[in-house]
Amino acid sequence: MTPTDLKANTEAAALQISWSDHDTWDYPYHYLRDSCGCAHCIHEITGEKLLDPNSIPDDIHIKSMKLVGNYAVKITWSDGHDTGLYTWERLRELCKCHACSAEA
Numbered sequence: 001m002t003p004t005d006l007k008a009n010t011e012a013a014a015l016q017i018s019w020s021d022h023d024t025w026d027y028p029y030h031y032l033r034d035s036c037g038c039a040h041c042i043h044e045i046t047g048e049k050l051l052d053p054n055s056i057p058d059d060i061h062i063k064s065m066k067l068v069g070n071y072a073v074k075i076t077w078s079d080g081h082d083t084g085l086y087t088w089e090r091l092r093e094l095c096k097c098h099a100c101s102a103e104a
């Protein structure tokens with residue numbers, strides 16, 4: 001479960017991820033930002049969502065991405081949010097492609 005390619009698809013406003021064992025899927029920026037699991041967005045103890053989706057700008061996009069070890073990518077968003085870590089496992093959970101939607 002490792003991406004073979006991560007590419008910002010500016011036209012689609014999505015992060016395009018290709019996997020070794022799964023089809024390529026475009027993760028819409030807004031959806032990805034909204035799914036951030038850091039301590040600012042999700043309460044560490046209660047699991048309550050602290051992030052207000054309405055606070056995410058419509059034109060949210062990725063300013064920069066950095067691979068963390070061999071297991072995650074850290075995204076710096078255009079709204080200044082840079083504490084979110086997206087592990088490969090988490091990204092696969094977030095995938096809403098046809099195959100994954102059918103499974104769920």
Ligand SMILES: [Zn+2]
Nearest residue numbers: 036038041084
């Ligand atoms: Zn966050």
Ligand SMILES: [Zn+2]
Nearest residue numbers: 095096097100
């Ligand atoms: Zn999928």
